[in-house]
Amino acid sequence: MGKQIQVGVVGSAVFAPRNPERTSFEEALHAVTHAALRDAGIKIEDIDGIVVAGNDQLDGRAITIMMASGSVGGVSRDILATPSGSEHAFVLGALRVRSGLYRTQLVVSWSPLETDGIEDVQRLSADPYYHRSLPLDDLSTHALHAVALEAKVPGLREAAVTVTETNRRHGSQAHAEYAPAPREKVNIEQGKMLRYPITEGMVSAPAFAAVAMVLASDDWIAERQGLATAWIQGMGWATELPWLGDRDLSTLPSLAAAVEQAYRESGTDLNKPDFDLAEVADATPYQQLVAIEGLGLCQREQLTQAVASGTFAKEGAMPVNLSGGAICFNPLFCTGLMSINEVANQIRGKAGAHQRAGVKKAVAHGASGGAMQYNTVVVLGREARENVK
Numbered sequence: 001m002g003k004q005i006q007v008g009v010v011g012s013a014v015f016a017p018r019n020p021e022r023t024s025f026e027e028a029l030h031a032v033t034h035a036a037l038r039d040a041g042i043k044i045e046d047i048d049g050i051v052v053a054g055n056d057q058l059d060g061r062a063i064t065i066m067m068a069s070g071s072v073g074g075v076s077r078d079i080l081a082t083p084s085g086s087e088h089a090f091v092l093g094a095l096r097v098r099s100g101l102y103r104t105q106l107v108v109s110w111s112p113l114e115t116d117g118i119e120d121v122q123r124l125s126a127d128p129y130y131h132r133s134l135p136l137d138d139l140s141t142h143a144l145h146a147v148a149l150e151a152k153v154p155g156l157r158e159a160a161v162t163v164t165e166t167n168r169r170h171g172s173q174a175h176a177e178y179a180p181a182p183r184e185k186v187n188i189e190q191g192k193m194l195r196y197p198i199t200e201g202m203v204s205a206p207a208f209a210a211v212a213m214v215l216a217s218d219d220w221i222a223e224r225q226g227l228a229t230a231w232i233q234g235m236g237w238a239t240e241l242p243w244l245g246d247r248d249l250s251t252l253p254s255l256a257a258a259v260e261q262a263y264r265e266s267g268t269d270l271n272k273p274d275f276d277l278a279e280v281a282d283a284t285p286y287q288q289l290v291a292i293e294g295l296g297l298c299q300r301e302q303l304t305q306a307v308a309s310g311t312f313a314k315e316g317a318m319p320v321n322l323s324g325g326a327i328c329f330n331p332l333f334c335t336g337l338m339s340i341n342e343v344a345n346q347i348r349g350k351a352g353a354h355q356r357a358g359v360k361k362a363v364a365h366g367a368s369g370g371a372m373q374y375n376t377v378v379v380l381g382r383e384a385r386e387n388v389k
Helices: 025-040 064-068 086-098 118-130 138-152 156-174 218-222 253-266 285-294 300-308 332-348
Strands: 007-015 049-053 078-082 104-111 193-195 209-217 230-239 277-279 361-368 374-381
Touching: 007 025, 007 086, 007 218, 007 332, 025 064, 025 104, 025 209, 049 086, 049 332, 064 078, 078 086, 086 104, 086 209, 086 230, 086 332, 086 361, 086 374, 104 332, 118 138, 138 156, 138 193, 138 285, 156 285, 156 300, 209 218, 209 332, 230 253, 230 332, 253 285, 253 361, 253 374, 277 332, 285 300, 285 361, 332 361, 332 374
Parallel strands: 049 078, 049 104, 277 361
Antiparallel strands: 007 209, 007 230, 104 209, 230 374, 361 374
């Protein structure tokens, strides 16, 4: 059996215009692509293949890869697209490098605001699958998920409010340049009830952003000295049943399966993960809470107490979402890749204002689909897997 190829993140960028109505989709993709290439110190000619993640419905166009190809350098270059989730594009890019057929991959995802009604688009997308008399959008599934969790965990409402406050504080410190919303004072409990029990203050309005990451094989990285690298130590992904009525929404078997895959591959103890921080899905604070439990960062019985004591805050023992997450800045479709990008930047020492000192190993989690139907877990570290003890 030949040597197993290790994959590292060597470049990344996020582009989020202050005035999205003045920035075209193509301009955003071109800007983020070249920023990520500059971060890696390479040119597009050094990229063997590209994986993009976009959603036709949210983009307001058919076959959105056709519009994206030119801006990301895909003309006359190997390029694939996945519409299921931005985190899936990262996994696909990493697997392509591991295959040995490619030495480098550019992964790009985006979430524009080119449709008039995002909720209408989501309902239309769900209609062929759910056939419900009442429309079902993402926020509705998030609310059903939250109700199921509240019924199982006493005091979870208070914990959700605390998570929201903590993430908004993190976001105001981390990304004030493109996420001004966290600086605003929001009354979380008394805000408008959007879908019970989720209030307006618990979520962030859809935002326009694009994110790009450069992946490379260990031999390619070895040929270039001094590259700041975040090594992929483990990955896992799994899917829930599509019908919400067939699921116990207070549990996430798909997250457990993804965790088991990623932790086994990375040599992480399932019962005592040795992470310095985590970035997790938080379209609502309830998502963050169930992710914290699912990743093994805290048992359900201690969850509310740990939140109240500040365990997951910036100063705590296990910081979660130092970036502020989607609660602060919510480019709907690419939040999963944003989380992976944030962890990679922490490992590479390029997280900027919210850099945590001494980060050696961390975990990123992405979720998409109705009530967190799809779950992806990526463990990143300063060392490649073959060097992990």
